[in-house]
Amino acid sequence: KNQVEQSPQSLIILEGKNCTLQCNYTVSPFSNLRWYKQDTGRGPVSLTIMTFSENTKSNGRYTATLDADTKQSSLHITASQLSDSASYICVVGPYSSASKIIFGSGTRLSIRP
Amino acid sequence: GAVVSQHPSRVICKSGTSVKIECRSLDFQATTMFWYRQFPKQSLMLMATSNEGSKATYEQGVEKDKFLINHASLTLSTLTVTSAHPEDSSFYICSLRSNTEAFFGQGTRLTVV
Numbered sequence: 001k002n003q004v005e006q007s008p009q010s011l012i013i014l015e016g017k018n019c020t021l022q023c024n025y026t027v028s029p030f031s032n033l034r035w036y037k038q039d040t041g042r043g044p045v046s047l048t049i050m051t052f053s054e055n056t057k058s059n060g061r062y063t064a065t066l067d068a069d070t071k072q073s074s075l076h077i078t079a080s081q082l083s084d085s086a087s088y089i090c091v092v093g094p095y096s097s098a099s100k101i102i103f104g105s106g107t108r109l110s111i112r113p
Numbered sequence: 114g115a116v117v118s119q120h121p122s123r124v125i126c127k128s129g130t131s132v133k134i135e136c137r138s139l140d141f142q143a144t145t146m147f148w149y150r151q152f153p154k155q156s157l158m159l160m161a162t163s164n165e166g167s168k169a170t171y172e173q174g175v176e177k178d179k180f181l182i183n184h185a186s187l188t189l190s191t192l193t194v195t196s197a198h199p200e201d202s203s204f205y206i207c208s209l210r211s212n213t214e215a216f217f218g219q220g221t222r223l224t225v226v
Contacts, residue, residue, distance in 0.1 A: 022147075032212075034212070034215070036217075041123075041204070041220065043119070043206050043208075043217035043218050043220045044206075045217070046214065046215075046216075049213070049214065084132055089156060091215070098158065101215065103156040104156060105155065105156040106156050108154065
């Protein structure tokens, strides 16, 4: 069964601290994995996309890693800011115009001042 | 990149009335669009796949007569929630995809009173 599991379910950290979110998947065939940030009451916005051959990709303070052998990905946030408070969703699947993609349940991150 | 515009961002309606949500692709022609529903603290759940010029494909458990989808052009798909009930209150998000990327609308918060 195609599944995407994220951990932790929720996380609270102090402003300025780093954190790492985890994503494990069993989706096959695998094409790419994407991390999205979803602010409350808004649609998801793409942070990074990683293909099978990529191990690490950075986007500012966000760094995603991918281990295609163990089917694990992580999203590391450095020097967190209050605006990082959001849900972070891991999405996996073969991307074409009509194929289904699998969503993780997300990690709700709260940054405290 | 593609921009998806979704309207309205929030709507409150009375039980028994119908509500229409619009999803527009501003930057490219989308033969396929996707409609999702999201409950609080949960991930996105695919409701239906909207196909330009033909009938939508609904996921199991989604009532096609209640959630009417029209995809009359390559840039516009609409979701109409008919005879709305309080249990239809949710966050609805549309999406479209290129070959490598998924784009999401801003979402519509529907509250049925």
